[in-house]
Amino acid sequence: MRDRLLRPPGALPEREFLATCIRCGKCKQSCLYGAIRMAGLLDGLEIMGTPVIRPRTVPCYLCMKCPPACPSGALKRTLTKKEEVRMGTAIIDKNTCLTWQGTLCRSCFDDCPIFDEAIKMDDKLQPVVVKDKCVGCGVCENVCPVEPAAIVAQPGGKA
């Protein structure tokens, strides 16, 4: 279970984000993949109407359309390079990851948009996350064949 919410690329730190986001939904309308969903009243009054990404449903494919669409600056409009996104960091649960448990699988490695940089295969061909390179998009979490996913995008902006 995630303790925080995965926000779209360029989101300000959570407290600031909640103060700045005007709940207009323009980021959602600019998203090419339908990855951005609006939190509802049942998610809590404080986050109602704010954009949330649930990677297991649809991850962020880093098309970078949403940051420049934000009218209030809750998403940094100047962010254009996907490598500079810091939505969170992927974390591998080695106890459930197929490869770490001895079965060959490289789904997360193959589909990572920051290919061969954010997720690397170590000398035993087991996936490891490179924290400085991982942008937290959640594509790995989306494609992980284990249920629940053995690799999870842990929210927490570093920028």
Add this chain to the structure above:
Amino acid sequence: MKRRIARKTVQLSSIGLLFLVPFLNRKGITVITGTLYSLAVGPVWLTDPVIGVQTVLTTRRFDPTLLLSLLLPVALAFVLGRVFCSWVCPQNTLSELFDVVADRTGIRRLFTLPFTPVLRYAVLILVLLASLLLRFPVVSLLSAPGIISVQAANLVYEDSVGLELGLIALIVLLEVFVVRRAWCNHLCPVGSFLGLLRTAKTMKVSFSESPARSCVSCGVCADACGLGLDPMAGKVYSFCHNCGNCIAACEGVKNKENPLSFHFSGR
């Protein structure tokens, strides 16, 4: 009469666009994006002025892009008054509709409130103060046009709507059973703020009598006003949203010149 048809057409088109815009966005056509909180029409950005002020208060920062997007809506209000309310706002359209329904079914409201702007500005100050102190966008959560447009987009994207629409239902119930047009006249922070953006030269309904244009005091103008105002009494500017129903109604009665007209100066 022509203006009345034009207004109804724009009102209904606006509601259509609330669904069409997200529908096209979903297909990748993004000429217009956004909702009634903030819209982008091509390169032109338009943000609800009170939402802009709220965000300055919650962030305690002046974001140039945000401020720039307030320019056209603010200018529109200064020139034509609260025409956003009467021509575009889906809550007003809904309220007008339910007002007619309530009249036809003979529902009597429990209370009438006097037309003093004290309540509406007290509400506006309160929600802006709350935004400042809590650093939380309270006005966004109370913007009826914003909520309706966001939920229209949700319906298009996800085939579902949020519980936020509960506020809209409450507004309708309040206006039908408790106080006529209570939200638009006394509570809505969006409209109240737009009402502040006026000068002596802002367009208004003026009532002026002369031998050529005499008033027979028949009261059809007051009957025609969807907000329950009396144009003959004057001084209703902070409530009037320039829909022009009173002027159109008067035209139907008299064949002389109409004592009611839109004016950009004077009383």
